[in-house]
Amino acid sequence: MEPFISVTDLTKIYHMGECEIRALAGVTLRVEKGEFLAIVGRSGSGKSTLMNIIGCLDTPSSGQYFLEGENVSGLSEKKLAQIRNRQIGFIFQSFNLIGGEDALENVELPLVYRGIPKTERRTLAQEALMQVGLGGRMHHRPAQMSGGQQQRVAIARAIAARPPIILADEPTGNLDSRSGGEVMEILHSLHRLGRTVVLITHDSRIAETADRVVRIQDGKIAGEEKRIDKRQILV
Structure with missing residues (x-):
């Protein structure tokens, strides 16, 4: 069976004037469907x-990148956008919420771009907010929330x-330990529902709650550890 996510000998080079910055230097990685993977490294790794x-x-x-057996390495920006829209959910360190919209409207916005009818997207947004424990905060704006x-x-x-895929880049980076623990518990609940979760973090304690930990350094895979017993998340 093919891996859900497969990258082979990936390189990424940025040019700044005459300087060449090699952000990735031959990365090969496989992620199975339904896996919770943590990628750990320092800033700039x-x-x-x-x-x-x-x-x-x-x-x-x-290098090559295959997603569900499809080579997406050389696809056009339009096709990449379609894949992002259809298959990937992003969580970043910055919340990127619209201050003038309430929680429900913020959650609905990407569904508008997907062309989902109003009634259906309202239902999906309500269900998602209830899933993360915010059923009573749907009409609160960001400034009214912690x-x-x-x-x-x-x-x-x-x-x-x-x-099917959740990509989380330092999702606890701007939070205190209690809030960070609550966010991690939500990610693990999504994993238990069958989502594939890839977590990017510099925090080894958080990473150790994943199924597998991959360490990256200087643009290369520096080590890998498969977890058997997950540590209890502290909240």
């Missing part, structure tokens, strides 16, 4: 660059369309 390529937000300089609640709105926005 290449972990976010790798996530951007897996999330079809960027393309590699060389940082942890805003991140849960961002998670609801990412999962409302029920994408």
Whole structure:
């Protein structure tokens, strides 16, 4: 059986004037369907660059990327956007919520771009907010919510369309330990429902709750550990 996500010998080179920055230097990685994978590395290690390529937000300089058996390495921006819209939910360190819209409207917005009818998208958005424990906060605006609640709105926005892949880039980075633990518990609940979760983090304690931990350094895979017993998430 083919891996759900497969990248082979990926490189990513950025040019700044005469300087060449090699963000990725021959990364090979497989992710199985339904796996919870953590990618760990320091700032500048290449972990976010790798996530951007897996999330079809960027393309590699060389190498191959297969998603569900389809080679997406050289697809047009339009086709990459279609894949992002259909298959991937993104969670970032910054919540990226619209201040003038309430939680329900923020979650609905990506569904508008998908062309989902109003009644259906309202239902999907409500279900997503209830799933992250914000059923009573649907009509609150971001300024009326804590940082942890805003991140849960961002998670609801990412999962409302029920994408099979969740990509989370430092989702607890702006949160206190309690709120961060709540966010991680939501990610694990999504994993238990069958979602494939790829978590990018610099925090080894958070990473160790995943099925597998891959460490990246200087744009290369520096090590890998498959977890058997997950540590209890502290909240």
